[in-house]
Amino acid sequence: MSRIVYVNGAFVPEAEARVSVFDRGFLMADGVYEVTSVLDGRLIDFAGHAARLRRSLGELGMAAPMEDAALLALHREIVARNAVVDGLVYLQVTRGNPGDRDFAYPPADTPPTVVLFTQSKPGLAESPVAEAGWRVISVPDLRWGRRDIKTVQLLYPSMAKMAAKAAGADDAWLTEPGGVVTEGSSNNTWIISGGRMVTRALSHDILSGITRAAVRALAAEAGIAVEERAFTLAEAQAADEAFATSATAFVMPVVEIDGVKVGDGRPGPLTRRLRALYVAEMRRAAL
Ligand code: PDD
Numbered sequence: 001m002s003r004i005v006y007v008n009g010a011f012v013p014e015a016e017a018r019v020s021v022f023d024r025g026f027l028m029a030d031g032v033y034e035v036t037s038v039l040d041g042r043l044i045d046f047a048g049h050a051a052r053l054r055r056s057l058g059e060l061g062m063a064a065p066m067e068d069a070a071l072l073a074l075h076r077e078i079v080a081r082n083a084v085v086d087g088l089v090y091l092q093v094t095r096g097n098p099g100d101r102d103f104a105y106p107p108a109d110t111p112p113t114v115v116l117f118t119q120s121k122p123g124l125a126e127s128p129v130a131e132a133g134w135r136v137i138s139v140p141d142l143r144w145g146r147r148d149i150k151t152v153q154l155l156y157p158s159m160a161k162m163a164a165k166a167a168g169a170d171d172a173w174l175t176e177p178g179g180v181v182t183e184g185s186s187n188n189t190w191i192i193s194g195g196r197m198v199t200r201a202l203s204h205d206i207l208s209g210i211t212r213a214a215v216r217a218l219a220a221e222a223g224i225a226v227e228e229r230a231f232t233l234a235e236a237q238a239a240d241e242a243f244a245t246s247a248t249a250f251v252m253p254v255v256e257i258d259g260v261k262v263g264d265g266r267p268g269p270l271t272r273r274l275r276a277l278y279v280a281e282m283r284r285a286a287l
Contacts, residue, residue, distance in 0.1 A: 006116040025094030029153040032056040042286035048210035086124040133255035134170035141174035179233040187246035188212040191239035201228040211245040241268030251275035
């Protein structure tokens with residue numbers, strides 16, 4: 001079934017959607033994006049994604065294309081027009097089409113390009129993959145130094161995902177010299193040792209995950225200690241449990257790192273509990 005997508009003010013069949021070859025997103029990866037999941041036809045943590053979009057745009061000196069209420073209305077309309085039950089809404093905002101290629105930014109009044117589309121993923125929250133957990137490999141983190149901005153420069157994360165696939169794994173954990181973990185290819189990373197959860201502190205080095213923030217808050221409510229600090233691959237391999245968080249993976253158990261089983265090699269009890277807590281709370285609060 002052909003989707004209805006949104007491009008610069010119009011809802012059109014996907015085959016009719018057009019963006020200029022001079023678009024800064026296409027030529028320079030000069031754009032930012034958000035992925036908001038949908039469960040039961042409702043948006044998960046929309047406010048968090050809208051706030052991060054605003055921040056990413058601000059960090060790049062781009063104006064927000066519309067108010068949050070209008071953005072919410074657009075998200076809801078595209079979900080409805082495509083009859084999405086479980087899945088996601090992808091939103092991209094670029095610096096627009098200056099009419100030519102130039103390293104300098106175009107004038108600030110150049111209209112941005114705003115694109116939304118949906119992906120349907122029936123049963124997203126009941127994924128069999130989450131029952132088995134992910135096997136991950138490590139690769140050096142060769143991304144740029146402002147990973148806190150959610151830009152569309154996703155070539156290196158794609159290469160990391162392909163390295164994982166080539167190794168028969170599900171994802172790649174990105175590491176700095178010394179084996180310190182930054183993030184997964186498109187998710188935040190966590191370990192649990194002695195009942196304490198550990199995840200890297202926010203900085204320019206990682207994306208401030210919306211799922212990360214929600215899981216952190218749920219853990220605090222449940223009285224589980226959360227430490228924000230860097231950890232190494234060796235520490236993760238020796239941990240009781242490990243998991244990744246993102247808008248599409250939710251809380252994803254990680255059961256093997258570079259061929260070494262984490263715990264007994266099955267999704268850990270605290271990880272499973274956090275996933276259940278997260279999905280229940282997000283369904284409850286969905287818009
Ligand atoms: N990726 N870190 C990176 C590098 C990411 O790309 C993502 C999300 C996250 C998790 O953020 P959140 O919890 O807000 O989804 C962390 C999305 C899902 C994607 O690119 O498809």
